[in-house]
Amino acid sequence: MLSTLQRSTRHLSAFSASRGLHKSALDVVERPAPEETVTSSFGKFIQNVQPRHLSPTVLQRSKRMVLDSIGVGLLGSTTDVFELALQHCQHMYAPDDVSFVYGRQGVKLSPTLAAFVNGVAAHSMDFDDTWHPATHPSGAVLPSLLAISDMLQNSSKPSGLDFLTAFSVGIEIQGRLMRFSSEAHNIPKRFHPPSVVGTLGSAAACARLLSLDRNQCSNALAIAASLAGAPMANAATQSKPLHIGNASRLGLEAALLASRGLEASPLVLDAVPGVAGFSAFYEDYAPHPITSLEEEEHSFLIETQDIAFKRFPAHLGMHWIADAAAVVHKTLVGLKGGSVSPNLVQDILLRVPLSKYINRPFPETEHQARHSFQFNACTALLDGEVTVESFHPEALQRPELHALLSRVRVEHPHDNPANFNIMYGEVEVTLVSGDVLRGRCDTFYGHWRNPLSQESLQKKFRSNAGAVLSNERVERLIEAVEDLDRLDDCKPLLAQLQ
Secondary structure: OHHHHHHHHHHHHHHHHHHHHHHHHHOOOOOOOOOOOHHHHHHHHHHHOOHHHOOHHHHHHHHHHHHHHHHHHHHHOOOHHHHHHHHHHHHHOOOOOOEEOOOOOOOEEOHHHHHHHHHHHHHOOOOOOEEOOOEOOHHHHHHHHHHHHHHOOHHHOOOHHHHHHHHHHHHHHHHHHHOOOOHHHOOOOOEOHHHHHHHHHHHHHHHHHOOOOHHHHHHHHHHHHOOOOOEHHHOOOOOHHHHHHHHHHHHHHHHHHHHOOOOOOOOOOOOEOOEOOHHHOOOOOOOOOOOOOOOOOOOOHHHHOOOEOOOOOOOOHHHHHHHHHHHHHHHHHHHHOOOOOHHHEEEEEEEOOOOHHHOOOOOOOHHHHOOOHHHHHHHHHHHOOOOHHHHOHHHHOOHHHHHHHOOEEEEOOOOOOOOOOOOOEEEEEEEOOOOEEEEEEOOOOOOOOOOOOHHHHHHHHHHHHOOOOOHHHHHHHHHHHHOHHHOOOOHHHHHHHO
């Protein structure tokens, strides 16, 4: 498949070049060089990134993101929404046994459909990483790169370093685009960010892995912009994981279409008065060209802005309130001994940011529970922690949990904005005895200011991947990811995922 793609791209380039030579021969006046635009600067950046531009910090953080994303994807392959997406692809599309699917031995799909279902798996439990400004960067990029790598013939597999370079490009493009908007720094209200910047990040990563030229890279971004966007109304439903799956799939399709010569707006990332490009997604969008890789001040954003890895599968905001509630749980157990009884509790006050879609007093489904300050606070009050099992049906239906939920009040202090970089969570529990217990979390363990240790990250991976893989294969995956920048090709990684 790739050889045909490469031949088509070369033929298109040769044809265009011959037309360009013929036209220039007829021109009497030499045309001035076109002014660099924001869009063209991004295309140039994507084309020119080389492995030597990745610092040891960028490489290590990228490998941590890859490992975590694979782990949550493998665990996500056990969910109902993943099974629905997989069945849809198998029943509605012609068989095309090219690229592997997480957690399904012997099952393969076309590269774009594999990117879709594996992207769905990555976000099916809201267990994937989160960045600042707020988005889930890895789940949109990694499945598309794995699908392409699996598509390529054994003699053409990318090296591990080339794979990480493309991955880093996909992450960087997302971060750069979000920094053009102040609105994007806050918990979203309109579009789900991965469905917007994730689609362009996937396109950029795939364009880099396919070695597209500058114009093709720019076109890939512009095509992806026409395929991007999903509303926040579908948060806390089974459709939210589709946002990540579509971002990965449609970004890959955008890169493949660009490689075949499809053109799109050369100004899609620029601010053009009266004609919305990427600015359609962010009202205060103010872009500028991305700096050249050779300029001293250029560095990858992941170098200075680390990533947040979740300890349990829920919206990132839940981690502050769960840790604050766990402090109260520990104090309460120390005072009363044994387990926490709802009969001891008169009132529960949560001080959290104002964000409507994660303020859910009585969640009825696991997806709603993953987006409920109230549920996660009460679960941590009862159990001292929130875990994967906390969202199982039997845990959601516990009478003692619902007794606590009925006692919850919520306040939104002015000094607690809906921003993952500066928000906090506070829990105040008034006991029937009149005692008042308080817990507060400003930075949870796993946040970019307090990142998971490598030991904790691997522990999470072993737990997630071990749900579908043997212990031996899990360990080989850890080894393959850790050695990725030293592998001549990425076959050792792909072999463990087949």
